[in-house]
Amino acid sequence: MALLIRNGQIVTVGVRAHGDIYVENETITRIGKNLEAPPGAEIIDATGKLVFPGFIDPHVHIYLPFMATFAKDTHETGSIAALVGGTTTFIEMCCPNRNDDALEGYRLWKSKAEGKSACDYAFHMSVTKFVKETESQLRQIVADGTASFKIFLAYKNFFGVDDGEMYQTLELAKRLGVIVTAHCENAELVARLQQKLLADGKTGSEWHEPSRPESVEAEGTGRFATFLENTGATGYVVHLSCEKALRAALDAKSRGVKISVESVLPHLLLDKSYAERPGVEGMKHVMSPPLRAKQNQQALWKALAASSIDTVGTDHCPFDTEQKLLGKDSFVNIPNGIPGIEERVNLLYTHGVKRGRLDLDRFVDAASTRAARLFGLFPRKGTIAVGSDADLVVYDTNYRGVVSAQAQHTNNDYNGFEGMPSEGRPSAVTVRGKVQVRDGEFVGERGRGRLLKREPTHF
Numbered sequence: 001m002a003l004l005i006r007n008g009q010i011v012t013v014g015v016r017a018h019g020d021i022y023v024e025n026e027t028i029t030r031i032g033k034n035l036e037a038p039p040g041a042e043i044i045d046a047t048g049k050l051v052f053p054g055f056i057d058p059h060v061h062i063y064l065p066f067m068a069t070f071a072k073d074t075h076e077t078g079s080i081a082a083l084v085g086g087t088t089t090f091i092e093m094c095c096p097n098r099n100d101d102a103l104e105g106y107r108l109w110k111s112k113a114e115g116k117s118a119c120d121y122a123f124h125m126s127v128t129k130f131v132k133e134t135e136s137q138l139r140q141i142v143a144d145g146t147a148s149f150k151i152f153l154a155y156k157n158f159f160g161v162d163d164g165e166m167y168q169t170l171e172l173a174k175r176l177g178v179i180v181t182a183h184c185e186n187a188e189l190v191a192r193l194q195q196k197l198l199a200d201g202k203t204g205s206e207w208h209e210p211s212r213p214e215s216v217e218a219e220g221t222g223r224f225a226t227f228l229e230n231t232g233a234t235g236y237v238v239h240l241s242c243e244k245a246l247r248a249a250l251d252a253k254s255r256g257v258k259i260s261v262e263s264v265l266p267h268l269l270l271d272k273s274y275a276e277r278p279g280v281e282g283m284k285h286v287m288s289p290p291l292r293a294k295q296n297q298q299a300l301w302k303a304l305a306a307s308s309i310d311t312v313g314t315d316h317c318p319f320d321t322e323q324k325l326l327g328k329d330s331f332v333n334i335p336n337g338i339p340g341i342e343e344r345v346n347l348l349y350t351h352g353v354k355r356g357r358l359d360l361d362r363f364v365d366a367a368s369t370r371a372a373r374l375f376g377l378f379p380r381k382g383t384i385a386v387g388s389d390a391d392l393v394v395y396d397t398n399y400r401g402v403v404s405a406q407a408q409h410t411n412n413d414y415n416g417f418e419g420m421p422s423e424g425r426p427s428a429v430t431v432r433g434k435v436q437v438r439d440g441e442f443v444g445e446r447g448r449g450r451l452l453k454r455e456p457t458h459f
């Protein structure tokens with residue numbers, strides 16, 4: 001069915017225009033003023049509203065066996081939460097661990113999402129070991145349209161790779177033209193520091209940050225950059241949390257290393273005092289890299305405004321209160337992660353655009369367009385143009401609300417951003433021309449989402 005979005009302020013990177021968007025067969029076919037709609041076309045009045053390209057979350061976990069449990073969302077709940085918050089595409093980390101077969105893992109993750117996700121999605125394929133069959137398996141996965149890898153320099157003996165395996169992954173990625181995303185911490189130092197803290201009787205969630213201090217992340221980031229430099233591969237640092245690590249990435253960039261940087265919502269808005277709260281309240285805010293000293297936030301926002309940080313993701317990873325309590329006797333057993341897929345766009349708009357830290361261009365770029373460009377989705381996704389998928393967010397800047405677990409669609413019993421004001425929200429969200437959300441409620445078609453096939457672009 002045809003859809004006309006009428007009279008909105010259309011916002012894309014570098015271009016702002018007042019007008020109408022006409023959609024046929026899932027695709028934008030006309031953009032202009034006073035467009036006519038044929039009888040029967042669905043019409044959305046966007047008067048007084050902004051119209052953004054569908055937002056892209058480049059880092060989420062939906063299916064995730066991790067730390068003796070499983071993240072709580074299904075592809076149904078996670079994708080609905082994403083859509084209500086304006087995210088029309090997510091890229092999920094496909095995370096088999098070192099004991100799993102990579103290809104079997106890839107098939108498993110695909111089977112979990114297929115027919116279940118209400119929004120479009122893709123995967124970053126985690127490389128958690130490099131053995132004799134790895135190269136041929138990764139070639140098959142790339143040929144199947146998954147053109148980005150993920151490595152973990154943390155989580156020793158589970159997801160983590162050693163330096164040799166990192167080298168082999170990057171060297172192959174360079175040959176295949178595939179971008180490699182990386183969780184950058186020094187696994188050995190984390191393990192040693194954890195042991196030392198526990199031996200001193202320091203078991204609470206407040207010791208999580210001291211067990212993986214800023215220098216440990218900066219070392220991982222610098223080492224990843226050095227390996228990129230010496231293999232010629234293209235890299236992307238996920239969930240960078242602090243100024244020290246940022247400096248390591250930007251130093252490398254200034255030497256010509258092909259490296260991009262992601263920050264995630266928790267590190268922009270929350271600080272380590274949240275993880276220092278007593279009992280389970282602190283445990284709810286345990287993630288890796290950890291929440292940092294507050295002064296880091298200023299450096300992250302500044303870098304984000306200047307495009308030195310490229311994207312804002314979430315690292316969405318919901319574990320409920322009962323799961324967090326697995327770590328009540330030792331912080332090393334607290335499942336790492338926090339949800340955010342539903343809040344990312346609204347809180348970035350509120351704390352970025354409304355607070356004067358980001359202009360609208362940078363907001364759209366960081367929350368949508370840049371990820372589309374880096375991960376081979378542009379111009380199908382990440383912009384509003386004739387021929388692009390009609391993933392559109394009609395945004396109500398007059399809405400006022402407060403984040404609350406009670407109202408959320410994510411499958412969790414708390415929200416790490418509880419009580420934060422939201423000054424704006426999507427009033428309509430479309431996925432390939434179909435209205436999936438109206439005013440905070442999912443009204444669409446479950447299972448509509450498709451796996452997005454992507455070509456390698458980083459030669």
Ligand code: URP
Pocket residue numbers: 061183286287288289315317336337338
């Ligand atoms: O704490 C986090 N980030 N949990 C999810 C796994 C990861 O490191 O991305």
Ligand code: ZN
Pocket residue numbers: 183238239288289
């Ligand atoms: Zn990570």
Ligand code: ZN
Pocket residue numbers: 059060061093315
């Ligand atoms: Zn993650």
